[in-house]
Amino acid sequence: MGKQRVWAWVSGIDRWTMLVVGLAVLLAVPVLTVFLTALQPPGEVWRHLANTVLADYVLNSVTLMIGVGVGTLLIGVPTAWLTATCEFPGRRWFEWALLLPMAIPAYIIAYTYTGLLDFAGPAQTLLREAFGWTRQDYAFPEIRSLPGAILMLTLVLYPYVYLLARAAFLEQSAAVLEVSRSLGVGPWRRFLTITLPLARPSLIAGVSLVQMEALADYGVVQYFGVGALTTGIFRVWFGMNDATAAAQLAALLLLFVLTLLVFERLSRRQARFHHTGQRTQRPPRLPLRGRWRWLATGACLTPLLLGFLIPAGQLTVWAWRTAPQVVDHRFVELAMNSLLLASGSALLILLLALVLGYGQRLRPRPLVRMAVRGAGLGYAAPGTVIAIGVMLPFAAIDRNVDNWAREWLGMPTGLLLSGTLFALIFAYCARFLPVALHSVEAGLTRIRPSMDDAARALGAQPHGVLWRVHIPILRGSLLTALLLVFVDVIKELPATLILRPFNFNTLAVRTFELASDERLADSASFALAIVLAGIGPVILLSRAISRARPGHDPLS
Amino acid sequence: MTPFLELTDLDIAYPTRKVIWEASLTMHCAGIGCLLGPSGCGKTTLLRAIAGFEPVQCGSIRLEGVELSRPGWTLPTEQRRIGLMFQDLALFPHLTVTDNIAFGLRGWKAQERRGRVSDLLRLVGLADFAKRYPHQLSGGQQQRVALARALAPRPRLLLLDEPFSSLDVTLREDLAREVRCILLREGTGGLLVSHDQFEAFTFADEIGVLHEGRLRQWDSAYNLYHQPADRFVADFIGQGVLLAGQVTPEGRVLTELGVMNGPPPAGCTAGDDVEILVRPDDVTHDDSSPLQVEIAERAFRGAEFLYTLKLPSGARLLCLAPSHHNHHLGQRVGIRLDIDHWVMFRRNRAVTCVEDLPAP
Numbered sequence: 001m002g003k004q005r006v007w008a009w010v011s012g013i014d015r016w017t018m019l020v021v022g023l024a025v026l027l028a029v030p031v032l033t034v035f036l037t038a039l040q041p042p043g044e045v046w047r048h049l050a051n052t053v054l055a056d057y058v059l060n061s062v063t064l065m066i067g068v069g070v071g072t073l074l075i076g077v078p079t080a081w082l083t084a085t086c087e088f089p090g091r092r093w094f095e096w097a098l099l100l101p102m103a104i105p106a107y108i109i110a111y112t113y114t115g116l117l118d119f120a121g122p123a124q125t126l127l128r129e130a131f132g133w134t135r136q137d138y139a140f141p142e143i144r145s146l147p148g149a150i151l152m153l154t155l156v157l158y159p160y161v162y163l164l165a166r167a168a169f170l171e172q173s174a175a176v177l178e179v180s181r182s183l184g185v186g187p188w189r190r191f192l193t194i195t196l197p198l199a200r201p202s203l204i205a206g207v208s209l210v211q212m213e214a215l216a217d218y219g220v221v222q223y224f225g226v227g228a229l230t231t232g233i234f235r236v237w238f239g240m241n242d243a244t245a246a247a248q249l250a251a252l253l254l255l256f257v258l259t260l261l262v263f264e265r266l267s268r269r270q271a272r273f274h275h276t277g278q279r280t281q282r283p284p285r286l287p288l289r290g291r292w293r294w295l296a297t298g299a300c301l302t303p304l305l306l307g308f309l310i311p312a313g314q315l316t317v318w319a320w321r322t323a324p325q326v327v328d329h330r331f332v333e334l335a336m337n338s339l340l341l342a343s344g345s346a347l348l349i350l351l352l353a354l355v356l357g358y359g360q361r362l363r364p365r366p367l368v369r370m371a372v373r374g375a376g377l378g379y380a381a382p383g384t385v386i387a388i389g390v391m392l393p394f395a396a397i398d399r400n401v402d403n404w405a406r407e408w409l410g411m412p413t414g415l416l417l418s419g420t421l422f423a424l425i426f427a428y429c430a431r432f433l434p435v436a437l438h439s440v441e442a443g444l445t446r447i448r449p450s451m452d453d454a455a456r457a458l459g460a461q462p463h464g465v466l467w468r469v470h471i472p473i474l475r476g477s478l479l480t481a482l483l484l485v486f487v488d489v490i491k492e493l494p495a496t497l498i499l500r501p502f503n504f505n506t507l508a509v510r511t512f513e514l515a516s517d518e519r520l521a522d523s524a525s526f527a528l529a530i531v532l533a534g535i536g537p538v539i540l541l542s543r544a545i546s547r548a549r550p551g552h553d554p555l556s
Numbered sequence: 557m558t559p560f561l562e563l564t565d566l567d568i569a570y571p572t573r574k575v576i577w578e579a580s581l582t583m584h585c586a587g588i589g590c591l592l593g594p595s596g597c598g599k600t601t602l603l604r605a606i607a608g609f610e611p612v613q614c615g616s617i618r619l620e621g622v623e624l625s626r627p628g629w630t631l632p633t634e635q636r637r638i639g640l641m642f643q644d645l646a647l648f649p650h651l652t653v654t655d656n657i658a659f660g661l662r663g664w665k666a667q668e669r670r671g672r673v674s675d676l677l678r679l680v681g682l683a684d685f686a687k688r689y690p691h692q693l694s695g696g697q698q699q700r701v702a703l704a705r706a707l708a709p710r711p712r713l714l715l716l717d718e719p720f721s722s723l724d725v726t727l728r729e730d731l732a733r734e735v736r737c738i739l740l741r742e743g744t745g746g747l748l749v750s751h752d753q754f755e756a757f758t759f760a761d762e763i764g765v766l767h768e769g770r771l772r773q774w775d776s777a778y779n780l781y782h783q784p785a786d787r788f789v790a791d792f793i794g795q796g797v798l799l800a801g802q803v804t805p806e807g808r809v810l811t812e813l814g815v816m817n818g819p820p821p822a823g824c825t826a827g828d829d830v831e832i833l834v835r836p837d838d839v840t841h842d843d844s845s846p847l848q849v850e851i852a853e854r855a856f857r858g859a860e861f862l863y864t865l866k867l868p869s870g871a872r873l874l875c876l877a878p879s880h881h882n883h884h885l886g887q888r889v890g891i892r893l894d895i896d897h898w899v900m901f902r903r904n905r906a907v908t909c910v911e912d913l914p915a916p
Contacts, residue, residue, distance in 0.1 A: 053728030206618060450646035455635040457640040461707060468659070472650045 017368055020359035023352060024371035030389025030430045031254070033140030037244055037392060038186035044288050045242040049232075049249075057232040057249070061215055061256070062399055064150060064228060068214040069207045071154030075303045076161025076206065081195070084169035087285040088296040095166075098300060098543030101244070101307030102159045103534035105491045107219025108511065108527045110152045112311040114223070114320070115520040117143045122314075127167040152224075153214050155307040160213075161206035163541070168202035169195065187286075201270040208264035212257050216382030220496040223515065229253040230494065235385045245390060245410025261380045294536040312531060318524030326525045335529060338507040341421070342489040346436075346482045352429060353436035353481060377436035383427075389426045390499060394418040423553040424499040432488050433497065436481040483536050490533045558585050559622035560745055561656040561713060568598075568605050568613035574769065575601045578615070581774040586712070586745035588736060590754060590760035594792070597766040599749045600892075603715050606747065607640055608633035619712055639711035639744070641719040645702040647690040653677070653701050655684045660709040676704040696727050703735060711837070713745040732759045732778055753793055765789050781835075790833050790899060795862075797873055798831040800903065802862060809900065812869050813847060818898030829903035836862060836874035838895045841881050843904060845890035851883055865891065 042050075082088065083095045101109075117123050117140070127133060142148065172195060180194050196203075218230040229249060237246035288296050338440065360372050378386065394417040405413040415483055421522055447470055455465045493508045508524045514523035561583040568576040574616055575598045580759040583589050604610045606617055608630055617625040619638070624631045648656055655672055661669045680700035690698055699719060716735075720728040740745045750756050756763050757777045764774040765788070773785040784790035786844045789796070801811035805826045809816040809827055820830055841863075852872065853864035860883060865873040875891060883889055 446649065448644060448646060450642040450644055451648060453607070453633070454640055454642060454705075455648075455659070456609075457607060457636075457638060457711075458705070459634045460659075461634060461661065469648060473648070552898040 005169075008481070011033045014363070016359050016363050017365065020363070020368050021371045023356060024375040025350075027375045027378060027430045027433060029393060030386045030427065031377060033389040033392050034247050034254060034381075034385055037247035040244050040248075041249065043239070043242065043244055045240050045245040045531040046238060046248055049236065049245060053163050053227055053232065056227050057229050058252075060146060060226055061228045061230075061253070063146060063228070064153070064217075064221070065256070067147070067150035068153045068157060069211050071150060072158040072161045072210045073203065073207060075154065075158040075194075077165050079158075079204065079300050079303060080162045080165035081191070082296050082300060084166050085286055086296060087196075087287045088293045088295050088302065091308045093286075094300040094304070096538075097304055097308075097540055099159045099538050100304065100535070101156045102541075103309060103538050104156050104531050105219065105493070105534070106156050106213075106217055107223060107308070107493060108315075108530065109156050109311050110149070110220040110223050111511070111515040111520055111523060111527065112314050113143055113148075113152060114515075116310070116314055119485055124130050138304055146224075146226050149217075149220050149224045149226050152220050153217060156304065157213055158303060158307070160209045161203065162207035164209075164266075165199055165515075167555040168199035171328045172198055172214040181358050192383065201267040204267035205264050212260045212380060213262075215253060215257055215260070216384075217293070218382070219512065229256075230382060230384045232390065234494075234498075235387070239354055241277075242387070247388055252389050254381060254385055257380050257382065261377075284516050312528075315524045315528045315531065318521040319528045322521045323525050326522050328479065330524065332509055334505050334507055334526070337505060338490050338529075341424070341506060342486045345432070345489050346427065349429055349433050349436045350440075350478060350481050352433055353440045354478075356437055357365055357440040358431075376434040376437060378430040379386055381431065383431065383492055384498070386427050386431045387495040387498035389420060390423055390430070390495075394423050419499075419501050421501055421504070424496065424501070426508045427495045427499050428485075428489055428492070431492075432485045435484050435488060439477045439481035439484065440474070447473050453502050480540060483540060487533050490530055557584070560620060561585050561589075561604075561617075561747070562618040563615065564618075565604075566602070566605065566612055566617065566670055568601055569613050574613075576605070576607055576769050579766075579771040580615075581771060583745065583747075583762065586743060587761045588739060588746040588748070588759060590748040590750055590756040590763045591766055592750055592756045592763050592792075593766035598769040599751075599766045602766070602771075603717055603747065603749050606713075607638055607715055608636050621906050637708035637709070637712045639709070639714040641706050641714065641716045643700050643718045643721060644721070645690075645698050647698060647701055647705070649690055651693040652686070653682060653688050653690070653693070656690065657708050659705060661774055672708060675734075676708055679741075680704045684724035695723055696731060699723065699731060705739065707738070707742055707744060710742070711744060713747060714739060716746060716748040717750070718749055721750075721752070728755065728760055735759070765792060767792070768912075784833070784899060785832075786900050789794045790901075794835060795874055796833050796835040798901070799834050799873070800873065801900075802819055803828045803830060812867055812871070813893060815899075817893070818895065818900065821900045821902050824902055828878055831901050831903050833899035833901075834873060834893070834895065834896075836876040838893060839865070839873055840892045840894050841875060841877040841889060842892040843890045845892045847891050848888045849891060851885055851887050851889060854883070856887060857865070863889075865889075903913075 031547050078539055079094070079098055083091055083098070087206055115121055119135070119140075127138065127140075131137075143151075167518050176194060176198070177190060185193065216230065217228075218234070220226075221228040222231050222234070229252065233246050233249045233253070236242055236249060356375060381389070398413075398415050398418050401416060404415045405411060452465055455469050456462075460468060489504075491508060493512055496506055496509055497512065500506070505513075506531050511523045511526040511530065514520075514526065559582045561581075563579055563581050566576055566579040567574065568579075569911055578604060581589075586644045591602060591718055601610060605625065608624065611628075611630045612625045613627055616623055616625075619636070624636055626775045639769070650658065654677075657673050657676055658669055663674060664672070665843065673686075674683070676685055680703055682697060682700055682704070685693060685697065690701065693701065702719065720732055723731065732755055736746070746759075748756070748759050750759075761776065762774060763780055765772045765780065773780060773789050774786075775783075777790050780789060780793045784793060787798070790796065799811050801809040801816065803820045803824050803826050804810050804815065807820065807826070809818065809830055809832065811832065816832060818832070820828070824830060849865040849867055851863050852866040855862045856879065858879065860879050861877045862882075863875045863877060863883070865875055867873060873891075879887075
């Protein structure tokens with residue numbers, strides 16, 4: 001870099017630039033901490049890990065990732081193609097209903113199916129009663145296993161693939177398909193040689209997103225006793241008390257996730273250039289006939305049943321039974337905790353996203369843009385990784401302040417940051433800021449600079465421009481951002497488990513605790529509350545879908 | 557009488573580079589002007605300076621005698637009473653047509669505001685669309701809303717930044733003419749930025765040609781075509797060819813087509829190289845003429861042919877001929893020069909490739 005370019009970077013650094021860069025650096029602290037800690041020479045515990053379970057952790061995590069990727073493709077692509085290009089009974093309804101499984105956090109569906117399928121559960125009881133079997137007469141697949149974890153994650157994550165694939169299929173113009181028909185290509189070959197390859201970038205993007213979620217999962221693999229990288233981090237830290245080795249595991253996990261992130265970004269960019277032709281008219285839907293109609297309906301109904309209707313139904317049944325004992329003043333207290341924590345975090349995160357978004361708009365310099373991109377990395381980091389990245393620096397600060405206070409003031413200060421709500425909310429900011437930033441940026445791009453100029457020319461003062469033009473146009477995006485972050489915080493499990501203050505509980509943590517104590521039916525009321533909150537964003541998305549025109553990605 | 561709009565020796569610069577050098581122009585009455593130039597010539601910057609979005613480094617801007625900008629001082633846009641129409645229209649997507657138009661009418665009495673909005677809706681022919689949102693309108697209708705919104709607070713001057721360029725050609729010309737009528741009826745001055753000379757000719761009484769940050773000429777369309785101030789304007793406006801010639805001892809100009817009748821440029825003496833602007837309508841097709849040249853290209857234009865003629869030296873000439881004069885390529889035809897407006901430039905010795913002037 002020449003002297004002049006350095007100067008161009010540094011010159012004109014004003015308050016906005018400093019604010020944005022400062023915030024971005026602060027929010028990047030957790031991820032940076034993990035990487036920097038991981039750079040330390042491997043210790044005893046790490047060598048022990050490497051000799052024993054590390055290979056299993058990696059193997060299990062990678063199997064999970066691949067399995068969930070394949071599974072979500074197998075469910076997401078056919079359902080997307082059917083709802084996007086065919087006509088069959090229930091098509092309009094399935095279009096949005098197929099998103100419902102998104103409302104259920106993976107750990108909750110895992111608890112539900114465990115209860116459904118275990119020996120005393122309704123499924124096996126029914127089999128025994130129907131055929132008069134006893135325990136020895138039949139073999140039932142164990143859900144608490146790696147394939148079980150793959151199935152659970154697939155059932156709640158396929159909507160990501162479905163959404164992106166559906167958008168891609170809708171975007172393909174009639175002209176391309178008509179050209180291929182005029183060249184004498186039949187429907188099957190058309191699907192394999194035109195439709196699928198054109199949608200490939202979107203499919204890769206969707207699968208990468210899903211695989212990032214699968215790698216980040218803690219709740220399912222923990223409950224099913226599958227040794228994966230996320231559970232390994234917990235075990236090394238709390239079982240072996242080695243923060244450095246835990247950070248090293250976390251860094252390894254983060255490397256996997258970042259690779260997927262690069263894939264996702266690259267294919268998204270490709271998807272943009274993959275549009276062929278103008279947005280001409282869409283091909284008419286293919287009306288399915290005879291048994292094909294019902295096959296299509298069945299193909300869409302199955303994931304919906306398994307991913308939402310059955311687990312939600314089971315939860316409702318359990319909750320109906322146990323609510324009188326469980327829903328008491330403590331339940332209300334927990335719900336209030338979750339509610340306040342989530343809404344407070346959502347507001348704070350929205351504020352930060354607005355600062356970053358406006359900073360980028362007002363100072364469109366490479367430095368600012370880079371800082372904002374950097375602040376966006378947190379979403380890729382699994383909750384466990386963020387938790388370690390928050391815990392380590394905060395504990396170090398506490399230790400130093402405490403030492404300093406003992407020495408100079410003669411009194412200990414104890415824990416100022418770690419184990420407080422502050423640490424927890426900071427972790428949420430680092431992890432969920434990108435969600436809000438995405439919405440805010442999408443909203444801001446709709447306000448073209450010429451609109452500011454037009455308002456000024458019509459006599460509006462700068463603050464008038466903000467109140468009369470920006471806020472009304474942004475309102476929808478801001479509410480979306482609030483809702484998405486709110487629900488993400490309600491659902492978040494691993495970071496909350498690690499960072500929550502002593503004796504502070506949330507709905508998610510309580511669900512986890514009760515399920516871990518095998519009190520699945522008792523956990524249902526808490527789980528159901530989380531699922532109900534999670535339906536909010538699904539409604540938003542499905543409304544976006546019904547309004548969406550081709551070329552609009554309902555995820556953004 | 558105070559001039560309507562007056563720019564004096566204006567310099568405008570961004571932090572890294574200077575964009576406008578010494579721009580001066582005067583609009584005497586609230587008529588309609590146009591800043592014309594190729595993209596990147598600085599015309600939009602000049603417009604933004606008049607609107608008050610860019611400060612000026614040197615010179616001043618006055619509207620009806622009131623100073624709007626001078627070095628170190630810029631009257632805020634919202635106090636200038638200048639309306640703006642943008643290339644992307646910048647309609648507010650969250651407001652209906654009515655509310656968009658009423659945006660600039662804050663502080664008006666409700667009744668007056670309603671009256672003004674409905675007057676404007678009628679004026680632009682959108683009375684039936686008052687409750688629609690911008691995205692429910694066609695491109696041309698959105699354009700009309702943008703116009704009505706800009707005119708609502710009765711600005712003294714309306715600035716238009718290529719507002720028609722997103723429309724198709726036929727609609728563009730109709731709308732430009734309509735906007736012109738509306739501006740004249742409202743008594744509002746207009747200043748258009750454009751890169752399209754035909755749009756400028758349709759729309760404006762006076763046109764300024766900008767090139768590389770300098771205002772080359774501020775004049776009527778007729779004068780720009782027939783009396784271009786410099787070689788750039790001659791080339792940019794209309795079609796034509798610069799024919800090489802030399803001043804004779806008698807004070808005439810000799811070209812390969814013979815001795816010309818027009819006077820050489822001021823200050824030229826015998827032996828100086830000059831160039832003569834020859835427009836296609838200066839060259840008349842005449843079979844009886846002794847001057848025979850070869851047809852190198854032809855383009856059928858309906859009522860006429862535009863022939864590109866090749867002179868013996870290799871230089872090209874353009875000629876408009878009525879379309880019943882149908883000649884094929886390579887044929888030799890007779891021509892006559894009928895030049896009413898003599899435009900000659902002293903030939904810059906550094907530039908010798910006169911024949912390479914882009915044949916339109």
